[in-house]
Amino acid sequence: MTAKSRCDLVLCGVSLPGGRVADLSVRNGAVCHVGAGLPAEDRIDCRSFTVLPAAVDMHVHMRGGRQGAKEDWRTGSRSALAGGVTLVVDQPNTLPPLTTGALAADRVREALASSCCHFAVNGGVSPGADLRGLWRAGVMAFGEVFAAPSSFAEGLAPGDLERLLAKIGDLRGLATIHAEEANPGPDTSLPAHHALRSPAGEARAVAEVRRLNRNSARLHFCHMSTAASVDAAGGSSVEVAPHHLLLSLEMFDPEDPEGKVNPPLRPEAEVKRLWSRWDRIHAIASDHAPHTREEKALAFDLAPSGIPGVETMVPLLVARCRERKIPLQELTEKTSWGPSGILGIPRAGFAVGERADFALYPGEAGEVRADDLHSKAGWTPYEGMGAVFPEIVIMGGRVAYRFGDFPPASPRWFPGRGYIGTGQMKNGADTARP
Numbered sequence: 001m002t003a004k005s006r007c008d009l010v011l012c013g014v015s016l017p018g019g020r021v022a023d024l025s026v027r028n029g030a031v032c033h034v035g036a037g038l039p040a041e042d043r044i045d046c047r048s049f050t051v052l053p054a055a056v057d058m059h060v061h062m063r064g065g066r067q068g069a070k071e072d073w074r075t076g077s078r079s080a081l082a083g084g085v086t087l088v089v090d091q092p093n094t095l096p097p098l099t100t101g102a103l104a105a106d107r108v109r110e111a112l113a114s115s116c117c118h119f120a121v122n123g124g125v126s127p128g129a130d131l132r133g134l135w136r137a138g139v140m141a142f143g144e145v146f147a148a149p150s151s152f153a154e155g156l157a158p159g160d161l162e163r164l165l166a167k168i169g170d171l172r173g174l175a176t177i178h179a180e181e182a183n184p185g186p187d188t189s190l191p192a193h194h195a196l197r198s199p200a201g202e203a204r205a206v207a208e209v210r211r212l213n214r215n216s217a218r219l220h221f222c223h224m225s226t227a228a229s230v231d232a233a234g235g236s237s238v239e240v241a242p243h244h245l246l247l248s249l250e251m252f253d254p255e256d257p258e259g260k261v262n263p264p265l266r267p268e269a270e271v272k273r274l275w276s277r278w279d280r281i282h283a284i285a286s287d288h289a290p291h292t293r294e295e296k297a298l299a300f301d302l303a304p305s306g307i308p309g310v311e312t313m314v315p316l317l318v319a320r321c322r323e324r325k326i327p328l329q330e331l332t333e334k335t336s337w338g339p340s341g342i343l344g345i346p347r348a349g350f351a352v353g354e355r356a357d358f359a360l361y362p363g364e365a366g367e368v369r370a371d372d373l374h375s376k377a378g379w380t381p382y383e384g385m386g387a388v389f390p391e392i393v394i395m396g397g398r399v400a401y402r403f404g405d406f407p408p409a410s411p412r413w414f415p416g417r418g419y420i421g422t423g424q425m426k427n428g429a430d431t432a433r434p
Contacts, residue, residue, distance in 0.1 A: 008397050010037035011358065013047040016350050017329055026356040026397040029410070034352060042399070044392065046360060053332055053348035054086035054357035054393060055314050056339035059144070059176075059222055059239060059285035061306070062088065062119075064110055066095045071290040071376045073114035076310065078406060079288075079374040080117045083311035084359030086395040087414065088117060088288075089140055089343070092124035099124040101133030108138065108413055116406055117395065118357075120343070120414040122176065127160050131167050138415030140343055141174040144222050147205045148180035148197070148262075155182065162212040169217035171418060174342070176220045179205035179229065180263055187301050189254040194264040202263055203228035210234060220342055223287050225263040227273040230280050237282040237342050242313050244274060245284075247381060257296050257303030258381050261289070278330075283339045286313040290377035308377040312368055315387035319365050322388065345414055356397040359390040 007027040014024050016034075023037035037043065057080060063071035080088050090111070092098035098107055104123055111119050123134030125145045134142070145164070148155040156164065168175045181201030187193055206221055206229050213219060219236040221229070225244040243261060248268040252259040259265050266274070289306025296303055314335055320326045340347035348357035366389060368382040393401035400409035415421070 007032055007038045007040045008042065009356070009394070009399075010040040010043045011046050011051060011394070012037055012043055013045060014051045014350070024350060024356075026394075029356055029396040031350065031352050031354050031356050034350065044360070044399075048363060049360040049391070050318070050328070050363075052084070052314075052318075052328070052359050052361065053336040053350070054359050054395065055084055055335040056087045056089075056343070056345070057085045057286050057288065057310055057313065058089040058283060058339040058343060059241070060088045060090055060288040060310050061093070061290070062090045062111070062288075063290060064094075069376070070292055070295075071308075073111050074116065075374055075376045076288070076290075077114070077116040077119070077411070079308075079311040081393050081395070081401040081406065082374050082389065084314040084361070084390040084393060085310055086117050086348070086357040086393065086400065087119065087345075088310065089120045089122060091144055092122050092139075093144070093146075097124040097126065098122070098134070098139075099126055099129035101130060101137035104134050104137040104139055112413060115411050116400065116409065118412050118414060120345075120416070125156070125164050125168075125175070126154075127156075127164075129164070131164070131171060131173075135171050135173060135416065135418030136420045138413075138419035138421060140414065140416040141176050141220070142168050143176035144178040145175055146178045147209055148178070148182040158208070158212060161209065162214065165209075165213045165217045166215040169213070169215035173217065173416075173418065174220055175213075175217045176222055177206075177209050178222050178262075179209055181205050189300055190249050190252055190256065190259050190265060191254055193260060194249060194266060197262060197264050199226040199228060199266065199270060202226055203232045206232040210236070223263060223285070225266055225274065226270055227277045230274070230277040238280060239283040239285050240274065240281045241285060241287045242309060242316055243287075243307060243381065245271065246316060246385070252381075255300050257298065257300050258307070258379065260300065260303055260305050261287075261307050262305045281334055283342060284313065284317070284334045285339065286310045288375075290375050292377065293379050296379065307381050308373070308375045308379070311373050311375060312380060312382050312387060314359070315389045316368070316382060316385060318361055318388040319386040322365060344417060356394060358394040360392040360394075361388050361390050364388075
């Protein structure tokens with residue numbers, strides 16, 4: 001046996017799409033053989049697991065820095081891994097916002113020092129932002145671009161939005177859009193929040209962004225909460241968050257700030273209409289936006305918008321697959337392959353050459369319990385809901401999560417297409433191999 005024929009890991013007895021059962025041999029972070037397993041350093045019996053390509057969550061807010069009490073890269077990335085997510089894309093409405101190449105590089109260094117999972121970083125879009133500098137610093141995409149104000153971000157005026165989209169188009173970048181209308185009025189309850197940021201206003205905002213995109217920048221619409229908004233997106237890619245699919249106004253006390261999020265939770269009838277657009281959704285992303293219990297316990301009008309969700313996103317949806325409400329293959333397409341395609345990164349999968357990032361889900365379903373989650377937030381709006389959490393997660397061909405533990409792994413930074421640096425910076429997290 002030669003060193004070349006030996007691999008790092010074999011996943012034995014994997015049920016592949018289409019019904020075939022085979023061993024997946026992994027070398028240097030990628031699948032190298034499908035069939036009878038090659039000699040390997042490590043072998044995992046997968047016959048009792050559902051093996052899925054690990055998720056790419058293209059919309060998270062990992063906080064850190066001055067917001068470290070809410071979340072940091074270590075806790076947020078562990079939460080991701082424990083939920084079957086091996087790559088996250090961090091949004092730029094940080095404190096301070098990521099509007100220059102230097103600030104983006106600082107953010108990457110912060111993540112490299114602590115992240116336990118793969119990551120990418122988006123660049124902020126504002127009238128004074130250095131978009132070219134951000135692109136060259138390696139941001140994955142631009143935005144989320146705010147068409148209406150939200151937490152730590154002001155909405156852009158139409159003229160500014162048109163000008164900035166033109167610049168993004170010139171760079172051949174991807175613009176990720178937060179499309180809403182935020183109207184004035186007393187924001188004192190979930191129904192009021194829903195009315196002030198209405199479904200019709202969200203759809204109008206989507207249409208207006210498309211109208212202003214005269215230079216044909218590539219558009220991706222984030223966290224669409226209504227069927228009308230999905231329809232208004234035209235040929236652009238569409239993202240939906242689990243909370244808009246699985247939660248509704250009727251599930252909360254009207255004055256409960258735990259359900260406060262932008263765009264708002266909608267009535268059950270609107271949730272059903274959003275499900276009717278399932279085939280039009282390209283990506284499911286968590287919009288993981290953790291706030292502390294104390295912040296969420298404030299009076300409704302003072303409580304910040306946002307909920308934690310990176311750890312619960314895929315487990316909640318796997319449980320829906322077990323209930324035959326979602327085809328398993330379509331879940332993979334919307335949580336892993338779709339986001340990879342939108343971002344232009346190599347996908348995880350079962351074919352030779354694909355990234356060896358997998359999550360192994362047991363046969364038994366459980367429930368979401370805040371005490372079991374890894375986010376600093378310490379709460380979840382999904383308490384008690386059925387979910388199937390992975391027991392083992394493979395990242396880069398190595399075990400990164402196993403039965404509650406986080407063995408040393410090899411997280412990477414994924415720079416965007418405009419990156420002109422000389423090479424990958426070293427990850428200093430305690431999960432990184434030297």
